[in-house]
Amino acid sequence: MTNKKVIIDVNEPVLGRNDSIAADNRNQFEREKVLTVNVLSSPGSGKTAILERTLDDLRGKLRIGVIVGDLQTDNDARRLAGKEAPVYQINTNDICHLEANMIQRALKQFNLSGLDILFIENVGNLVCPSSFDLGEKLRVGILSVTEGEDKPLKYPTLFKTCDVVLVNKMDIADAVGFQDEVAICNIHAITPRAEIIKISARTGQGMDGWYDYLQARFSGK
Amino acid sequence: MTNKKVIIDVNEPVLGRNDSIAADNRNQFEREKVLTVNVLSSPGSGKTAILERTLDDLRGKLRIGVIVGDLQTDNDARRLAGKEAPVYQINTNDICHLEANMIQRALKQFNLSGLDILFIENVGNLVCPSSFDLGEKLRVGILSVTEGEDKPLKYPTLFKTCDVVLVNKMDIADAVGFQDEVAICNIHAITPRAEIIKISARTGQGMDGWYDYLQARFSGK
Numbered sequence: 001m002t003n004k005k006v007i008i009d010v011n012e013p014v015l016g017r018n019d020s021i022a023a024d025n026r027n028q029f030e031r032e033k034v035l036t037v038n039v040l041s042s043p044g045s046g047k048t049a050i051l052e053r054t055l056d057d058l059r060g061k062l063r064i065g066v067i068v069g070d071l072q073t074d075n076d077a078r079r080l081a082g083k084e085a086p087v088y089q090i091n092t093n094d095i096c097h098l099e100a101n102m103i104q105r106a107l108k109q110f111n112l113s114g115l116d117i118l119f120i121e122n123v124g125n126l127v128c129p130s131s132f133d134l135g136e137k138l139r140v141g142i143l144s145v146t147e148g149e150d151k152p153l154k155y156p157t158l159f160k161t162c163d164v165v166l167v168n169k170m171d172i173a174d175a176v177g178f179q180d181e182v183a184i185c186n187i188h189a190i191t192p193r194a195e196i197i198k199i200s201a202r203t204g205q206g207m208d209g210w211y212d213y214l215q216a217r218f219s220g221k
Numbered sequence: 222m223t224n225k226k227v228i229i230d231v232n233e234p235v236l237g238r239n240d241s242i243a244a245d246n247r248n249q250f251e252r253e254k255v256l257t258v259n260v261l262s263s264p265g266s267g268k269t270a271i272l273e274r275t276l277d278d279l280r281g282k283l284r285i286g287v288i289v290g291d292l293q294t295d296n297d298a299r300r301l302a303g304k305e306a307p308v309y310q311i312n313t314n315d316i317c318h319l320e321a322n323m324i325q326r327a328l329k330q331f332n333l334s335g336l337d338i339l340f341i342e343n344v345g346n347l348v349c350p351s352s353f354d355l356g357e358k359l360r361v362g363i364l365s366v367t368e369g370e371d372k373p374l375k376y377p378t379l380f381k382t383c384d385v386v387l388v389n390k391m392d393i394a395d396a397v398g399f400q401d402e403v404a405i406c407n408i409h410a411i412t413p414r415a416e417i418i419k420i421s422a423r424t425g426q427g428m429d430g431w432y433d434y435l436q437a438r439f440s441g442k
Contacts, residue, residue, distance in 0.1 A: 043372050154291050156315075172367075
């Protein structure tokens with residue numbers, strides 16, 4: 001066994017390098033007038049389903065690109081293929097979140113001047129992705145009705161950073177006994193400023209509210 | 222700004238200290254003949270609901286204790302209170318997983334010689350908890366039908382460490398279009414050795430199979 005040592009300067013913030021690259025990404029998005037949206041949720045909350053429907057419904061209205069992040073597989077990119085939108089899959093190789101340098105590399109695959117909105121579908125994880133700025137303008141959190149009303153209280157680190165929370169799978173809210181007033185109260189306890197939009201990516205319920213929100217934010221309102 | 226440096230020996234495994242404490246925990250569990258079960262899943266898959274029903278149904282048959290881990294709140298401990306079982310809540314203060322030293326401290330709250338089974342309900346996270354041995358004998362993964370059949374393929378780091386996978390919320394499998402053959406195939410692709418038990422903590426469907434499994438593992442079969 002060798003006695004190899006590494007010297008680390010503890011004055012450099014752990015997230016400093018990420019923040020610096022995120023700032024570069026953000027400058028690039030602002031220069032190209034692309035609204036970039038970091039989509040965060042637990043696994044299976046419906047991130048990809050929401051993006052599938054959004055790409056279908058906004059085709060011809062807004063020019064959208066998508067970066068999808070997963071530990072493994074390209075399932076999500078394949079689901080989003082064929083919708084006339086550029087889609088790029090990042091495999092994090094078992095890292096539990098996306099980082100700004102992964103986005104920086106992925107951007108080489110996009111012609112940003114041809115986009116209005118770039119969605120970044122993060123790794124499904126209600127904890128770690130919230131600490132990593134990717135350079136986005138907006139953070140969208142998704143809570144599905146099957147996860148329970150208390151999740152915003154139990155995972156505040158993520159929800160408190162969100163600009164908007166989509167409450168998804170409302171079509172099965174009654175079947176699972178979801179109490180939407182309690183969930184909304186809990187979201188607002190953690191992030192009073194966040195907009196809350198109740199939707200179902202499967203039935204389309206409430207999706208117009210989501211599209212209006214996106215359009216308004218893209219227009220700078 | 223000072224120019225403070227820290228020297229780190231890269232020959233010491235990052236998880237070395239955790240593994241050492243986990244080994245101490247494991248020795249303690251074996252000495253006291255306690256079957257310790259690390260319960261892992263995404264947020265909202267039903268970890269607490271499964272434990273609630275398990276405590277009710279096995280009362281008088283097996284002596285059970287529970288340690289619950291969450292970033293914040295003591296909601297889960299309160300749900301499990303009043304079931305004649307010792308329950309201890311760990312708040313990780315926004316750390317995304319439990320570590321062996323947290324369990325070591327929590328064990329001071331338990332009389333292990335009075336227990337047959339100790340459940341450790343980990344933080345809801347399909348990625349990070351899998352890297353931290355807590356000293357448990359068994360790992361249980363939970364996949365709920367609302368999360369989608371592909372999650373074992375997308376989160377292999379966790380599922381490949383599981384001895385048994387509970388497929389929960391089977392009572393709403395039809396309502397959400399869950400294809401159980403596909404999910405089972407995906408679980409076995411990642412972890413061929415794992416047992417798979419389909420259950421509903423809400424209706425009780427399949428729970429007897431789970432109890433038989435626990436009883437057999439407690440008896441050392």
